[in-house]
Amino acid sequence: MIVVNKFTIDWVEIITVGNEVVSGRTVNSNATNIARRMQSLGFTINRVTSVRDEEDEIVDVITSALRRKNKVIIITGGLGPTYDDITSQSLAKALNRKLEQNVKALEQIKEKYRKRNLELTPERIKMAFIPEGAQPVDNNKGIAPGIYVNVEGVEILATPGVPSEMEDVLENFIRSFLKYRPAFKYYEANLEVQGVMESAIAPHIAELVKKYFPIYIKTHPQGKELEKPVLRIQIALSSDNEMEAKKKIEDSKRELLNVIHALHGTVTDQGTS
Amino acid sequence: MIVVNKFTIDWVEIITVGNEVVSGRTVNSNATNIARRMQSLGFTINRVTSVRDEEDEIVDVITSALRRKNKVIIITGGLGPTYDDITSQSLAKALNRKLEQNVKALEQIKEKYRKRNLELTPERIKMAFIPEGAQPVDNNKGIAPGIYVNVEGVEILATPGVPSEMEDVLENFIRSFLKYRPAFKYYEANLEVQGVMESAIAPHIAELVKKYFPIYIKTHPQGKELEKPVLRIQIALSSDNEMEAKKKIEDSKRELLNVIHALHGTVTDQGTS
Numbered sequence: 006m007i008v009v010n011k012f013t014i015d016w017v018e019i020i021t022v023g024n025e026v027v028s029g030r031t032v033n034s035n036a037t038n039i040a041r042r043m044q045s046l047g048f049t050i051n052r053v054t055s056v057r058d059e060e061d062e063i064v065d066v067i068t069s070a071l072r073r074k075n076k077v078i079i080i081t082g083g084l085g086p087t088y089d090d091i092t093s094q095s096l097a098k099a100l101n102r103k104l105e106q107n108v109k110a111l112e113q114i115k116e117k118y119r120k121r122n123l124e125l126t127p128e129r130i131k132m133a134f135i136p137e138g139a140q141p142v143d144n145n146k147g148i149a150p151g152i153y154v155n156v157e158g159v160e161i162l163a164t165p166g167v168p169s170e171m172e173d174v175l176e177n178f179i180r181s182f183l184k185y186r187p188a189f190k191y192y193e194a195n196l197e198v199q200g201v202m203e204s205a206i207a208p209h210i211a212e213l214v215k216k217y218f219p220i221y222i223k224t225h226p227q228g229k230e231l232e233k234p235v236l237r238i239q240i241a242l243s244s245d246n247e248m249e250a251k252k253k254i255e256d257s258k259r260e261l262l263n264v265i266h267a268l269h270g271t272v273t274d275q276g277t278s
Numbered sequence: 279m280i281v282v283n284k285f286t287i288d289w290v291e292i293i294t295v296g297n298e299v300v301s302g303r304t305v306n307s308n309a310t311n312i313a314r315r316m317q318s319l320g321f322t323i324n325r326v327t328s329v330r331d332e333e334d335e336i337v338d339v340i341t342s343a344l345r346r347k348n349k350v351i352i353i354t355g356g357l358g359p360t361y362d363d364i365t366s367q368s369l370a371k372a373l374n375r376k377l378e379q380n381v382k383a384l385e386q387i388k389e390k391y392r393k394r395n396l397e398l399t400p401e402r403i404k405m406a407f408i409p410e411g412a413q414p415v416d417n418n419k420g421i422a423p424g425i426y427v428n429v430e431g432v433e434i435l436a437t438p439g440v441p442s443e444m445e446d447v448l449e450n451f452i453r454s455f456l457k458y459r460p461a462f463k464y465y466e467a468n469l470e471v472q473g474v475m476e477s478a479i480a481p482h483i484a485e486l487v488k489k490y491f492p493i494y495i496k497t498h499p500q501g502k503e504l505e506k507p508v509l510r511i512q513i514a515l516s517s518d519n520e521m522e523a524k525k526k527i528e529d530s531k532r533e534l535l536n537v538i539h540a541l542h543g544t545v546t547d548q549g550t551s
Binding site: 024030034040053129146148204224 | 297298299300301302303304305306307309310311312313314317322323324325326327328329330335339342358359360361362396399400401402419420421440475476477478480481483484487494496497498499502512
């Protein structure tokens with residue numbers, strides 16, 4: 006539960022496109038990496054949706070994401086040359102814009118194939134088609150450029166799904182396109198606790214969460230509740246006031262340590278970030 | 279793109295609940311494992327959505343999933359004893375049912391704590407509350423039972439988020455609750471191709487997909503498109519006719535091998551399942 010006042014949170018929503026993720030063929034590490042990177046900038050991730058390579062599905066999830074209060078929407082996958090790479094056309098449809106050949110994107114693609122003496126086939130030219138008013142984002146690890154489009158202040162990025170290309174395009178987007186920068190930063194402390202059951206510490210955490218509002222304390226059970234309980238406990242806060250945030254985290258952590266000791270648990274402090 | 283007639287597909291939708299997945303703290307391996315297991319039974323995964331531990335979000339995504347044509351909806355995470363474990367109450371709200379203490383669930387929970395001489399606190403009793411008309415599903419790896427509810431033929435399962443508990447509850451659901459069994463089974467062949475660019479093979483695959491309708495052929499780029507292209511190619515089909523499905527996969531694979539050789543690629547056959 007994020008108890009921070011909703012109006013102070015800068016939400017990012019992630020959409021991954023591709024049957025390989027939905028079907029369980031591929032673990033969704035792209036979503037994990039995008040989430041971590043955006044969180045490091047002070048954003049909070051709202052939701053992650055994985056959809057199949059179907060136009061209706063992609064349009065539906067982009068349209069829904071635009072209705073939620075997101076500052077940024079990041080779509081990954083479906084920008085390549087094959088018949089089922091349809092993210093660009095689906096994005097255009099969701100935004101009710103034309104899909105058009107982008108001169109800069111075409112030049113980049115041409116140049117990449119020219120260096121290898123390869124001709125421009127329709128499948129290769131297809132990667133230069135992006136929604137009207139959108140801009141291509143450099144992809145130094147592959148062919149298909151990313152797509153950036155600003156829709157009434159909501160910044161949308163589409164990246165290829167190959168992880169190295171996704172990361173390259175994401176960094177180029179953050180460096181050269183992303184206009185919004187959160188005032189809030191994210192702070193976190195982590196504890197590992199042995200010998201305390203999640204159900205035993207639960208009421209104490211509920212109290213601390215009230216007392217240190219808007220702090221976020223979450224137990225992540227790692228072992229077995231009854232036989233050998235191991236809990237990772239995350240104490241987190243997003244704030245524009247570093248000193249106050251760190252004090253709240255430290256104070257609640259101190260109280261939590263007292264509780265853990267009273268419950269005969271042992272603790273390893275896993276540090277603060 | 280799944281080109282099989284939509285009316286013959288048995289869809290499953292997966293919802294994972296928990297800030298730890300949305301924020302990128304944890305990779306969503308539960309979704310991957312649920313998808314693989316359900317696909318092995320002949321189901322096709324429709325969509326995977328990860329939401330935060332927020333009642334509005336959980337209710338919204340369950341309600342949306344019920345509007346899509348799913349045979350089964352599997353929710354994982356948020357069944358534990360802490361203040362932010364709210365999947366059961368959110369499920370009740372989405373179904374417009376009361377949340378009620380389940381006698382069988384309470385007995386199971388009591389027994390697990392009794393064996394260790396532990397008292398029943400409100401946080402522990404909370405895990406026995408499930409929506410009206412739902413049934414608890416055995417959890418042999420932890421405390422919180424799973425939740426099964428059949429809503430006008432749509433089968434809904436909620437499991438705890440700890441992976442070992444998720445797997446145990448999922449198997450108990452498949453063994454003792456799941457009523458619907460797909461007539462279709464899933465067949466797949468895989469090739470690894472070196473030295474052929476995705477953009478070069480793309481038009482040939484588009485042709486094969488038409489010719490061998492409703493086959494599904496997907497290229498998964500692993501290397502670098504220009505310098506050292508490596509593609510995994512997946513040829514797949516869901517069918518209630520094993521012989522016909524295998525013949526279509528074999529025939530399209532043979533044609534694909536001819537194309538790859540003509541494009542000077544080398545192939546490793548990664549087998550059929």
